[in-house]
Amino acid sequence: MLLHRINHGGHRQLNAAIYRTVIVxxxxxxxxxxxxxxxxxxxxxxxxxxxxxxxFVNC
Structure with missing residues (x-):
């Protein structure tokens, strides 16, 4: 499985929110x-x- 950032387009706020959700x-x-x-x-x-x-969180 290829592991990568959810949004390659560079939506930094979205990526940061998903990251914080996963950490919590x-x-x-x-x-x-x-x-x-x-x-x-x-x-x-x-x-x-x-x-x-x-x-999983992003689905």
Missing amino acids: RMQFHQPTIDYVARRTTEGKTKRTCQAFTTV
Whole structure:
């Protein structure tokens, strides 16, 4: 899977809002915390988990 920024057009405010949403979810949203814990035990990095969560949030 190709991991990239959501909006290549350069909508910086949108990208920043999505990034903040993902960071808050990774800290406070229990299903997301469980997902990150499960994926890190599988050998994935937090950055990879953040990228996949970003795709999920943006859908």
